[in-house]
Amino acid sequence: MPVAIDVLLPLPLGPLQWLVPYGQAPGGVGSTVVVPWQQGIRIGTVTGIETVSDARSLELREAIAWLPDDVVLPSETLKWLLAEADRTVTPAGTLLASLSLPRLRRELTHEVRRLDQASAGQDAWQAADTIAEGELRELREQGLLEERVTPKIPTDRVMVPIAEVGDARLEKASRATQKTALEELSARGWVGSGSELARIADVPESAIRSLVRNGFAGYEERPKPSPEVDLTPPPEPWPASLIQPAQRPDPQLSALMGGTASDRARALVPLLLNDIAQGGWPIVLVPERRLADQLAAWFANDLPVALLPSELGARERSVWDRCLFEEGARVVVGTWSVLATSVPKPSRLILFDAGSDAYKLRSGARTWIPHAAQNWAEQHEVPLTITDVLHDPESMALVPDAAPPRTLPLPRPAVRWVLSDLTKTHSWPLSDEAIRVLKQVQDRDRQAIILVPRRGFSAALGCRECGAAVMCPNCDLALRWHARDRRLRCHQCGHDTSPPPTCPACGSLDMEAQRAAGSEWVLRTLAEAVPELPRYRYDGDVRDDLTPLHAGQPGVVVGTTALLRLEPLPVLSLLLVSQVDGALHADDFRAEVRVLRLLLRFEHQAGLRNPLGMIQTFASEHAALRAFVSADPEALHQELTRMNQRRARFGYPPHGQLALLQASAKRIEDAMDALRAAVARLETAGAEPDEILGPAPAPVARVRGRALAHVILRTGNEARRATLLETALSQSTRGVKLRVDVDPRDIGDVLE
DNA sequence: AGCACGCCGACT
DNA sequence: GTCGGCGTGCTC
DSSP states (O other): OOEEEEEEOSSSSOOEEEEOOTTSOOOOTTOEEEEEETTEEEEEEEEEEEEOOHHHHHHOOBOOEEOTTSOOOOHHHHHHHHHHHHHTTOOHHHHHHHTOOGGGSOOEEEEEEESSOTTOOTTOOEEGGGSOHHHHHHHHHTTOEEEEEEEOOOEEEEEEEOSOTTOGGGOSGGGHHHHHHHHHHHHHSOBSOHHHHHHHHTOOHHHHHHHHHTTSEEEEEEEOOOOOOOOOOOSSOSOSOSOOOOOSOOTTOOEEESSOHHHHHHHHHHHHHHHHHTTOEEEEEOSSHHHHHHHHHHHTTTSOEEEEOSSOOHHHHHHHHHHHHHTTOOEEEESGGGGGOOOSOEEEEEETTTTOGGGBOOSTTOOBHHHHHHHHHHHHTOOEEEEESSOOHHHHTTSOOOSSOOEEEOOOOOOEEEEEEGGGOOOSSSOHHHHHHHHHHHHTTOEEEEEOOOSOOSOBEEETTTOOBOBOTTTSSBOEEETTTTEEEOTTTOOEEOOOSSOTTTOOSOEEEOOOOOHHHHHHHHHHHOTTSOEEEESSSOBOOOHHHHTTOOEEEEESGGGGGSOOOTTEEEEEEOOOHHHHTSSSTTHHHHHHHHHHHHHGGGTTOOOEEEEEESOTTOHHHHHHHTOOHHHHHHHHHHHHHHHHHHTOTTTSEEEEEEEEESSHHHHHHHHHHHHHHHHHTTOOGGGEEEEEEEEEEEETTEEEEEEEEEESSHHHHHHHHHHHHSSOOTTOEEEEEESOSOTTOOOO
């Protein structure tokens, strides 16, 4: 019986079938194979092998070749990949592509040898593209073609000297610059480009052009040099910190909470050492490349660590493979693609900073990586350990609830936090209290940091008396105040109502839109209030040089979350949050956790100092803020538990599963109609009313000329969510594109 | 993702 | 009358 292979290509498709390559020893499931594809060839991963009927085999083409020197994707990983595709209602190939495995992106030379031309000698290999596509196909079908592929060695085009340095033809005054350039070029052997040579030799580029035109120098293809894998430990590996590492390893540790990134990394070291001692290969998954570099550098002092670079090409990857296996590295650190590594025996998956926003893939499969990582650990039967800034309900749900949960909380810096009630002040955007403290900072030559909200969205309608915002009855969200048409709307489910005459919480008549002031406004206020205090701005637009502050000079720096990456300031005496209300009432049930996360990170800007912390807010009675400023770990923990209970009531993650169904069309009515039709299908299929929120126009309802609307699905479990999504997508409307985001992190995202 | 096919607006 | 826009459909 003929043998066929299922091949997954890094394209938005499921596995497709080919016959095994003719006359070659078969590779197995998980190996890499080259197949004919449209006009050329593609590299894919084998997901299955089976015998097929003769009739079927006649429909199939043969694969071209196995790539035998490649790493095999472990069968657990493959199973996980296919299950993830089902879970996220995405073609498996899209997911495979998102892992950006260098071995699938290898450049290959494709050569063929015709067997129908008797005259052709043994070495009659010719480039495949010298034969017309139709003829190639025909020759293949008739079995008159041998094919082979060889990896292209990546090359750089470099400039090399051709003439000798003493060449008499260059001994003319008019060719003095060419002579200089040639001498420089000969001394170096080669340069990357002509303009580079011009710069080095300090001659005009025209001189280089002449040099080439006259045949004194030329271009040459050179193999790319191997990248330097630099794992030199940094001189001062662990940044200054309050936290002592826990020295007793706890192999059951499932969660590590609090501290700074370096605190958390350091606290993981005993655990990692323990894993290695047991013969395992722990894998550390991080949200961003930057953090991978940092973590690998910190670990390098204590651990045999390998950094898995996700963006490198095939050659670089093979360098990394060698570095891993020959130099005895045992801890693998990397972003999302570490989940497709093949280490001999993975012992644990560490999901570093599970709450990071960067864990959401923003195109393709749009995977929320922590969820996928949890499934990965389950499929590979290794324990999952997470770290996070706080006990986020969603992070905690990723690890099994042992009793008691094996979590290691790291202590908070000693900041004395107070809330400054904006309903009780007349100065704006800085309260009287804040200005008073800033004056002290000025008088005592100290430093202050002011965190301002990002560019705001439309405001909530809040009460000036009690600070409460008007909430949506369906969604646990503050309604957005649309000042122009004087309506309150929910950006999730579309609930639309007129403003209440009095505050629903306290009955006050004093309702107003809660505005947010950006960095420029705050800086202007500072110029009036504390003119002697040097001012700095640090946000996405302007990055002032903060060297004087780091040297201990007095001053105040105003900025957005960019501030969170700064080294702590030496004489800091005030951390001020100019306004949290916008973020607190964002269109999202995660808003409160996000705010707490932000505040906890901001707090670490205190470093080893213990400054005053002040949060300006209209909602000074807000339980989450109260818990944060209380400095009582138990209070914060209880508040997170309460949030978790509230999520349970509304069926939000981690208690329910969300999916965003987005429709885009030229006209908003068409998008809404298509969604209404999808909702009707869902209802026919037995969806409960409270499983469907919307349809509603998207918060940003028009993007690049396309109107956007959405429906949120809220289901009890993943299988049901997948079924409902299939139902919703089962019919299409002309001119309307339906797209899906499973585990959405932001309902305002535009799906590509 | 590519690539072909197909149907409507602005131009040598 | 053609060139070219991108909407839709297919790839073993």
